[in-house]
Amino acid sequence: MNKNGLNQKKEAEKTLGILDNLKRVESDPLLFEKIQGRLDTGTSDKQATIVPMTLLKYAAAILLFVMNAYLVLPQFSDNSTAAQDDYIQELANDYALTYDTDAGYEFN
Amino acid sequence: MEERDLIAKLKTGDQEAFKLLVTQYQNIVLNTCLGFVPNLHDAEDLVQEVFIEVFRSINKFKAGSKLSTWVYRIAVNKSLELIRSRKRAKRNPFFKSLIGLEDYQDTIGSETFYHPGFELENQERAKVLYNAIDSLAENQRTAFTLHKMEGLSYQEISGIMEVSLSSVESLIFRARRNLKKKLENFYKNDR
Numbered sequence: 168m169n170k171n172g173l174n175q176k177k178e179a180e181k182t183l184g185i186l187d188n189l190k191r192v193e194s195d196p197l198l199f200e201k202i203q204g205r206l207d208t209g210t211s212d213k214q215a216t217i218v219p220m221t222l223l224k225y226a227a228a229i230l231l232f233v234m235n236a237y238l239v240l241p242q243f244s245d246n247s248t249a250a251q252d253d254y255i256q257e258l259a260n261d262y263a264l265t266y267d268t269d270a271g272y273e274f275n
Numbered sequence: 276m277e278e279r280d281l282i283a284k285l286k287t288g289d290q291e292a293f294k295l296l297v298t299q300y301q302n303i304v305l306n307t308c309l310g311f312v313p314n315l316h317d318a319e320d321l322v323q324e325v326f327i328e329v330f331r332s333i334n335k336f337k338a339g340s341k342l343s344t345w346v347y348r349i350a351v352n353k354s355l356e357l358i359r360s361r362k363r364a365k366r367n368p369f370f371k372s373l374i375g376l377e378d379y380q381d382t383i384g385s386e387t388f389y390h391p392g393f394e395l396e397n398q399e400r401a402k403v404l405y406n407a408i409d410s411l412a413e414n415q416r417t418a419f420t421l422h423k424m425e426g427l428s429y430q431e432i433s434g435i436m437e438v439s440l441s442s443v444e445s446l447i448f449r450a451r452r453n454l455k456k457k458l459e460n461f462y463k464n465d466r
Contacts, residue, residue, distance in 0.1 A: 175463050178459075179454075179455050179459045183451075183455065185393060185401055190393075192305055192315070192392050194301040194302050198297060198301050199297045202323050202326050203290075205327065
């Protein structure tokens, strides 16, 4: 094994070795009071705040979807077909195109 | 107070018993959480979550098993839940913002590395180690963390993880082998 390989092994061992000197961490002396406070106010969990926010976001997403559907769907409805046909016919006339699909393609 | 009496009192919602439980286990829970989430602020938040969960679900605690095993299990699960949610959020930030996880993450703190259990000169090395641990499979990570950081025996870990003793041995062996490989690769690429 080359010198670099040995160094890598040594470094890896050294890094794993720092766990042997890991010190215990002391907890916050006011921990119980903090937990008590959260239990008393009923805001004991982050979930308590996340749920209404999530619901609000879902509601907003659904509202957007419904509004989009309301605006987009009428364009595909039968009522607008006639207007669409007129519009396409006008365009076809402007550009001297044949709108009739049965007419076939003719070269002049 | 005997553990049996403590559990009985906890089940009646006794505040003094709950205070005693918090006092007895707060350092254990904090150090366990720090083993998974190496940021003091995040770990302290998790400790509160753990005890609230203990208080709320004490009636689900089955007589016959040890209270410490159960508390450890809740601490491990809460820590893993946070790690999972962060990984999910990293993978899909759009979904995260849509369902509100962003707010959840913001309230539970940052991912900045700060583990006060390591000497100041070892903080960088500890960060490298935690990055390697983070890439382990969840069960390897749990067994390794409980053994190397909490100093628990294989027997205790098998109780917490609800797996056989031989599985714990194998998980720790594989975790150590994988960590060595990952660290060697890290130092190889670091040059």
